[in-house]
Amino acid sequence: xxxxxxxxxxxxxxxxxxxxxxxxxxxxxxxxxxxxxxxxxxxxxxxxxxxxxxxxxxxxxxxxxxxxxxxxxxxxxxxxxxxxxxxxxxxxxxxxxxxxxxxxxxxxxxxxxxxxxxxxxxxxxxxxxxxxxxxxxxxx
Numbered sequence: 670x671x672x673x674x675x676x677x678x679x680x681x682x683x684x685x686x687x688x689x690x691x692x693x694x695x696x697x698x699x700x701x702x703x704x705x706x707x708x709x710x711x712x713x714x715x716x717x718x719x720x721x722x723x724x725x726x727x728x729x730x731x732x733x734x735x736x737x738x739x740x741x742x743x744x745x746x747x748x749x750x751x752x753x754x755x756x757x758x759x760x761x762x763x764x765x766x767x768x769x770x771x772x773x774x775x776x777x778x779x780x781x782x783x784x785x786x787x788x789x790x791x792x793x794x795x796x797x798x799x800x801x802x803x804x805x806x807x808x809x
Contacts (some may be wrong), residue, residue, distance in 0.1 A: 672728040672736055679717035679724050681740040687710050688734025694726045706731070715765060717741065718758065 685707050692704040692713055704726055707713055748755045
């Protein structure tokens with residue numbers, strides 16, 4: 670079941686009470702790119718906290734799931750009167766930001782290697798299989 674589609678107006682952030690949720694982005698050529706799979710206790714669409722914009726990805730349940738939503742307006746009213754809740758939200762958001770930064774760092778390091786590997790593989794085939802021994806070591 671689709672919870673929300675990328676680009677739809679965001680109402681708030683969601684949480685998984687039970688079951689699993691898949692977060693995906695669909696490329697212009699129609700391919701689905703999985704961002705994450707979430708389980709009980711995890712939140713998603715939190716980028717919309719205190720920010721009234723569209724959902725940045727599509728969320729779909731993978732099995733029988735119970736999903737909750739906390740609307741931005743409700744959360745803003747609660748946070749305005751409770752510093753402990755505000756601090757907890759900041760901690761959760763900080764952890765999510767750190768995880769996102771680590772993913773970016775991981776992929777940033779992998780992409781140049783893939784491009785190098787592809788280029789060197791192309792050289793290998795274009796040279797009729799006569800690739801110097803040094804380059805063979807790099808390709809391993």
